[in-house]
Amino acid sequence: MSDHPKLPTRPLGKDGPQLPRLGVGLMGLSGTYGLPAPDEDRLAFLDELHKRGKVFWDTADEYNDNEDLIGKWFAANPNKRKDIFLATKFAIRKNFGNGPGGLGVDSSPAYCHQAIESSLRRLGVPYVDLYYVHRLDKMTPIEKTMEAMVELKKAGKIKYIGLSECSAESLRRAYAVHPVAAVQLEYSAFYLAIESPKIKLLETARELGVAVVAYTPLGHGFLTGSIRKREDFTKPGDQRGILPQLSEANLDKNLAVVDKISDIAKAKGVTAAQLGLAWLLAQGDDIFPIPGTTKIHRLEENLGSMFVSLSSEEDQAIRELAQGFQGDRFQDSTGFSYGNTPPL
Secondary structure (H helix, E strand, C coil): CCCCCCCCEEECCCCCCEEECCCEECHHHHCEECCCCCHHHHHHHHHHHHHCCCCEEECCCCCCCHHHHHHHHHHHCHHHHHHCEEEEEECEECCCCCCHHHCEECCCHHHHHHHHHHHHHHHCCCCEEEEEECCCCCCCCHHHHHHHHHHHHHCCCEEEEEEECECHHHHHHHHHHCCCCEEEEECECCECHHHCCCCCHHHHHHHHCCEEEEECCCHHHHHHCCCCCHHHHCCCCECHHHCHHHCHHHHHHHHHHHHHHHHHHHHHCCCHHHHHHHHHHCCCCCEEECCECCCHHHHHHHHHHHHCCCCHHHHHHHHHHHCCCCCCCHHHHHCCCCECCCCC
């Protein structure tokens, strides 16, 4: 990756590759925060990511046409596949359960094998760099899922193994089968459950040498300044209206918190988004935020966060202000967050 701008890098986990401190979540390119743009615009955006050295890409098989889109980009840029560290995920299945939109969870070994073949076909590649178990299905012992992942690794279809939204105990049991490179969770100044002594996930990941990939690091857009009123997240294709943080009861209180964090940012000469990402980066070299965006100016803004340093007083002030943020995570209402699995 020597022809890329030099972004600060750290190893992904104890034995993982050196990656840029900031990855990028690509889910938004395929909807979620609004209707997707035309293919040519989305492919041009992937060009810009590559050009700027943002080469740690995060997708999943359930993000609408996201894997297909990345597959189109690889087909048009076959010589650039080697530059990209590509993470995708399996286990959330459509028409499989009674979750929103008929979603269910299947982390069985059989589905793991089936899902990787489908992902590789859509992506048009022989392997992915990091393969996550997106959620644990509460029926399959994690050891069984891990055995399937190890088979994929031995077959050269995946290089590293990850877990998403798992409990500390599940991570420990998984790691006993084979090293886990990364665990992906929602983590920001607003959501610190990963640090809690009850959940112990950050502590366990650090003990084992597992990197933490932090999704939704900007609070679903709160820190970008793009949310000020209900109309900002109720456009066609924007699915954020169901989030408790954005409910009528919580919106104004949360905007008041964001405004105070923005004041700290202004005093430093940075944006609130940059401050929020810099805060996460300051929590340790093992934390890799993956902010999602579809806009070049936001991409530039996010990149700037890697060069912002925080004093311990600023770190503490942000923590204290963020405690006033109201609304549980939507993920927690699904029953699959910090998931456990039955014993072997």
